[in-house]
């Protein structure tokens with residue numbers, strides 16, 4: 001039932017460059033936008049087949065390269081519940097993308113249909129969106145050809161943030177069911193978030209205006225759409241909103257800039273006053289970093305670990321106040337990059353799990369708790385409420401007014417939080433809710449714990465695949481003997497901790513180190529790097 005003739009005709013319009021190999025990695029396919037034409041065409045085919053495999057459920061395709069430079073682009077698939085593509089299909093994606101010729105591609109498609117037992121008579125439905133990159137429209141056209149080749153029913157979500165695309169996929173697939181996630185439109189998303197936010201901050205004093213660095217990306221549109229819906233309960237001052245200025249995207253601004261340089265984007269220097277808060281989104285608005293300027297005019301960064309500490313502490317208290325402590329187990333998931341002080345702070349309050357880098361690992365581990373909070377230090381994270389938890393929240397009978405209030409807050413949090421994926425906008429509103437409830441400024445939030453000084457360096461090695469890890473990337477098992485040498489070094493540093501892991505996105509090995517004082521953290525990182533090199 002495959003229309004081989006039509007697939008072939010379209011495939012000839014999107015030939016694969018013979019010298020390139022593509023890999024569907026932790027963030028999908030990602031490389032220079034100019035070499036992604038054939039990949040997008042084939043992803044269109046793959047998404048359509050995945051939809052058929054799942055009985056016509058809608059699959060999402062997001063065209064973005066997130067925080068990477070403007071000339072890069074990328075694409076990833078979203079499974080029906082709004083989650084990342086199931087791991088076993090990542091391999092199918094790479095196989096299709098690397099078929100050299102049209103006839104190789106047809107053969108790869110036929111093999112996939114056979115081994116995955118895909119019923120071709122099922123319908124195929126795909127919703128797609130893109131960020132603001134200039135290469136986006138061209139790549140979407142290639143994707144559409146791929147969808148047409150399998151006669152999938154396309155739905156264009158237009159220029160949207162990554163988390164909105166994830167939201168839409170879940171909303172479309174749950175429409176009319178008891179798990180309905182919200183109206184399957186952008187308006188539905190903004191109404192859901194703003195409605196929950198207003199209930200959560202009702203009666204609280206309005207905080208000072210919040211500066212939002214939109215990284216000159218798609219998040220700028222989200223700020224302008226949510227602002228009027230907040231009824232003045234939070235005033236947002238968007239900066240870096242130049243989405244059509246060539247070269248501006250992620251350039252010296254955005255969440256990744258803030259995290260990696262630990263500096264205020266220069267463009268914000270004249271806007272942020274002492275004691276004022278600000279935050280940065282990344283280029284597709286799925287990461288969030290907060291910061292403020294302290295009384296001594298110093299820049300202070302509040303990263304994903306600080307967000308996790310703030311949010312998890314709040315949720316633990318609400319569960320306690322709602323009288324649900326014995327019924328709902330709240331847990332937190334981090335990676336080895338989490339600052340040691342944050343882990344210590346959190347472990348005193350709730351179970352902490354450490355998993356390998358990459359959202360899919362965090363997400364799956366968080367699903368094992370009744371309420372699972374996960375954040376990467378880089379600002380990507382969210383909170384998951386299991387379906388059992390949502391039922392408990394709906395059916396629990398509070399015995400005091402205080403319990404009733406806490407229960408209401410928890411229910412509203414399930415609406416405020418984008419449970420499909422990290423979402424800068426939703427996370428920002430969540431942070432503002434907690435700050436309002438705690439009457440915290442940036443300073444008090446920052447004081448929850450003091451970050452251990454740390455240093456991240458990358459080392460170019462001959463073969464990064466020679467570096468293999470276990471224990472959530474905290475121990476090297478190969479090259480043999482190296483971990484022992486690292487341990488010997490670490491022991492000599494007060495508060496020392498260090499680990500080495502191969503990057504999943506770049507051809508390098510990363511070395512992380514922390515210690516009680518900054519110069520020691522730097523020294524430890526460079527000495528470990530010396531062992532690796």
Ligand code: 16G
Nearest residue numbers: 026027357358359360503504505506
């Ligand atoms: C990817 C991951 C991100 C992780 C980063 C680490 C997803 C969607 N994204 O961008 O979570 O922090 O890789 O990069 O999983 P690295 O392996 O190069 O250090």
Ligand code: ZN
Nearest residue numbers: 066282284286
């Ligand atoms: Zn991103």
